[in-house]
Amino acid sequence: MPDVYIVLGINLIVWAGIFGYLVSLHSKISKLKSKIDERLSQK
Amino acid sequence: MNSKLINYSWQFGLFILLSLVIIGTYFYAPLAKGLGEYTRVMYFHVPAAWVTVVAFFMGAFYSFMYLRKRDLLFDFYAEAASQLGIIFCILATITGALWAKESWGAYWNWDPRQTSIFILLLIYGAYFSLRSAIEQNETKARLSAVYSLLAFITVPFFIFIIPRIYESLHPDPLVNTEGKLKMNAKMLTVFLSSLGGFTIVFFWLMHLKKTFIQLSIKLQKLTDQEN
Numbered sequence: 001m002p003d004v005y006i007v008l009g010i011n012l013i014v015w016a017g018i019f020g021y022l023v024s025l026h027s028k029i030s031k032l033k034s035k036i037d038e039r040l041s042q043k
Numbered sequence: 044m045n046s047k048l049i050n051y052s053w054q055f056g057l058f059i060l061l062s063l064v065i066i067g068t069y070f071y072a073p074l075a076k077g078l079g080e081y082t083r084v085m086y087f088h089v090p091a092a093w094v095t096v097v098a099f100f101m102g103a104f105y106s107f108m109y110l111r112k113r114d115l116l117f118d119f120y121a122e123a124a125s126q127l128g129i130i131f132c133i134l135a136t137i138t139g140a141l142w143a144k145e146s147w148g149a150y151w152n153w154d155p156r157q158t159s160i161f162i163l164l165l166i167y168g169a170y171f172s173l174r175s176a177i178e179q180n181e182t183k184a185r186l187s188a189v190y191s192l193l194a195f196i197t198v199p200f201f202i203f204i205i206p207r208i209y210e211s212l213h214p215d216p217l218v219n220t221e222g223k224l225k226m227n228a229k230m231l232t233v234f235l236s237s238l239g240g241f242t243i244v245f246f247w248l249m250h251l252k253k254t255f256i257q258l259s260i261k262l263q264k265l266t267d268q269e270n
Contacts, residue, residue, distance in 0.1 A: 003080035003145065004069075010141050011065070014087045014134055018244060021130065025251040032258040039265045 057247070061240045067233035075230070084142045086233055090241035091135040092160075096202055097245055098128030099167070103195035106188035116256070118184035121191055122174065123252035127245060129167050136160050155208075159201040166194050 068086045075082040105121035108114075139157065140150040151157060173190055177183040226234065 004083075006141070006145055007080050007083045010084055010138050011068070011087055013141075014091065014138060017130070017134055018248075022244075022248065022251070025248065025255060029251065029255050029258060032255065032262060036258060036262050036265065039262070039269075 054247075057240065057243055060236060061244075064233060064237045064240055067229075067236065072230045072233040073227055075227075078146070081142055081146055082230075084138060086237045087241075088135060088138040088142065089234070090238045091131050091138065092202065093238055094241050094245045095128050095132040095135055095163075096198055097242060098124050098131060098249075099195050099198050101249065102128060102191050106191035109184055109188045110192075113181075115180060115184055116260070118180075118188065119256045120253060121188065123256060124249060125167060125170055125191065127248055127252070129164070129171075131245070132160065132164055132167070136164065155205055159205045163198065163201045166197060170194055 064086065068083050072082070072086070074080065078085075101124035102121045105117045105124055109117035109121060136157075139160070143152060143154070143157070144150045147154075170187060170190055174183055174187050177186060
């Protein structure tokens with residue numbers, strides 16, 4: 001396999017890892033916010 | 044409205060910076076002699092290792108703050124920073140191993156760089172083992188804060204000092220053993236931009252983790268009030 005594709009693969013692993021983690025954190029925060037809003041509206 | 048605009052504008056700025064880094068990596072920066080296409084790995088492997096150091100430093104800082112203020116929030120922040128440190132350390136190790144396979148013929152060679160990062164992973168792995176072994180929150184926070192401070196003392200040795208003492212197959216670091224900065228100006232531009240971009244991404248992740256912790260505490264308080 002040409003070296004440039006291997007490098008591209010390594011690059012993709014890094015960015016996919018970082019952005020995957022960013023997205024998962026964002027979704028966890030949104031879930032928590034909606035839970036808090038739900039609790040506050042019940043009061 | 045204004046704060047949302049500021050929020051989106053810096054995120055857009057970061058997106059542009061990182062896009063330029065990726066474009067610069069493949070189309071602007073020249074290749075180094077002897078490394079060929081693998082020169083390009085440097086633009087994300089080294090910043091990942093750098094962010095590991097920043098994250099572990101933040102972990103030690105929040106641990107110190109916990110010991111000073113005895114506020115559990117700092118302990119949670121220290122744990123979050125160390126988690127990010129471990130993630131970036133694993134990224135640096137994996138990208139390094141893939142590079143090693145192509146450059147040296149094997150994923151793992153027990154080279155001083157690989158050995159030192161492996162020991163660092165073990166040290167911070169033990170930090171999380173320690174945390175999971177103690178149930179009482181204050182004791183857990185106190186012991187892990189002391190451990191985190193001691194663990195951080197080893198970081199400069201394993202990242203910066205030991206790999207420079209022993210003979211290694213690893214390419215010269217940015218500032219080499221003679222204390223000189225040897226890098227082409229175009230390469231240096233892309234490299235420093237990548238380093239900056241990764242650092243901002245780390246602080247963004249840290250901000251998100253802190254927000255998550257604060258919201259979890261708020262939800263817990265609401266649940267406690269209901270019960």
